[in-house]
Amino acid sequence: MIRRHLSVGGGSDRRNHGFKTEKGRLVSLKMASGIQCAFYVFILMNATVLISTSAQVVIAAPVLIGDDCTSPKPPDLSDCTIEHAECIGGKCLCIKDYTSSDGRDKCLPERVYGNCTFQRDCELIGNSFCYSGKCLCDNGYVADDDSKHCIPGKLETTCSGKSDCYKIPHSDCTNSTCTCEADYEPAADNAHCIPEKVDGGCTGNDDCKLVFNSVCNSGKCSCDKDYAAADDSKHCIPDRVYGNCTFQRDCELIGNSICYSGKCSCDNGYVADDGSKHCIPEKVNGECIGNDDCELIGNSVCTSGKCSCDKDYVAANDSKHCIPGDYFSFSIIIVYRSDKRKLHRLR
């Protein structure tokens, strides 16, 4: 859009612009604001003008976006001829959803799916390409919330800041690519990150599949009923005796139990406590954490991690109880004899 009208007026008569046509009249009207160039050609011989001629070229200044315009209708008579622009209120302006290019000589689509002719028409949108006359997002990119830009829609896509990655939940811009945050892993679709810890963010139960035995509850992966977070918070493991287990470590919350036939079962010598939450010893010297664990034995306390009989108690024959132990009692009887006479007599 550099030269919209080019007219050449020939001949030596400079008053004659040679504009006879209707179009010529328009150009002539624009001459005040247009760029006017005049050329004079002299062919000299021995300092004598042999032939002289002149030419005048009028390059009408193109009407750019934001410039004044006239003749809004019909469109082919308007001097606001930029595609996707209209002469509105005497100004040449881009229509809705189009924005002026930096050079003001084009109206570029400002929305994904906007009309384009060339690849460069999509430059405002970014990460997009012109396909079938529409600006479409590049592979791995999606339209942002207001459909103005294409931003990463898949992990490992180039980004310049965290805000670029907001279409990929729980990701951050690391090393210029959208990468899952700490404690999150890529989901199968590579378009979001799912938690690998209890209480991580989710939108559906599927997002909680890395956290075994959890469900998505109020946007967080929460342990199912009868399950609780393991020590490392990476899984939910049974918090009840006979809860389902896969590995021995799944029974860590219960203690003194083994994963047997898919259930956390109490070790030999241990039984479920009242709330069925732990396996507690049924014998003296069984492992304990607190005195409560020794409740079945009676008259015992948890000492150095083992149920030991209270002072003055000993383990019963079957080791299941503590019973009062044997004790020696000494009675020292001192008879002070004061009757010397009797003593004497006794002697």
Ligand SMILES: *[C@@H]1O[C@H](CO)[C@@H](O)[C@H](O)[C@H]1NC(C)=O
């Ligand atoms: C975009 O292109 C379509 C199909 O060519 C056309 O119908 C529509 O009017 C165009 N939209 C604009 C804003 O130019």
Ligand SMILES: *[C@@H]1O[C@H](CO)[C@@H](O)[C@H](O)[C@H]1NC(C)=O
């Ligand atoms: C970032 O890239 C550097 C060099 O390529 C690499 O050493 C580093 O581990 C990367 N960091 C992350 C968090 O991926």
Ligand SMILES: *[C@@H]1O[C@H](CO)[C@@H](O)[C@H](O)[C@H]1NC(C)=O
């Ligand atoms: C435990 O496993 C059984 C059999 O696989 C299953 O039916 C049951 O729902 C599981 N219980 C829990 C609390 O997950």
Ligand SMILES: *[C@@H]1O[C@H](CO)[C@@H](O)[C@H](O)[C@H]1NC(C)=O
């Ligand atoms: C100890 O146990 C044995 C058999 O196990 C039993 O015969 C004996 O009577 C028990 N002794 C006491 C004091 O309970």
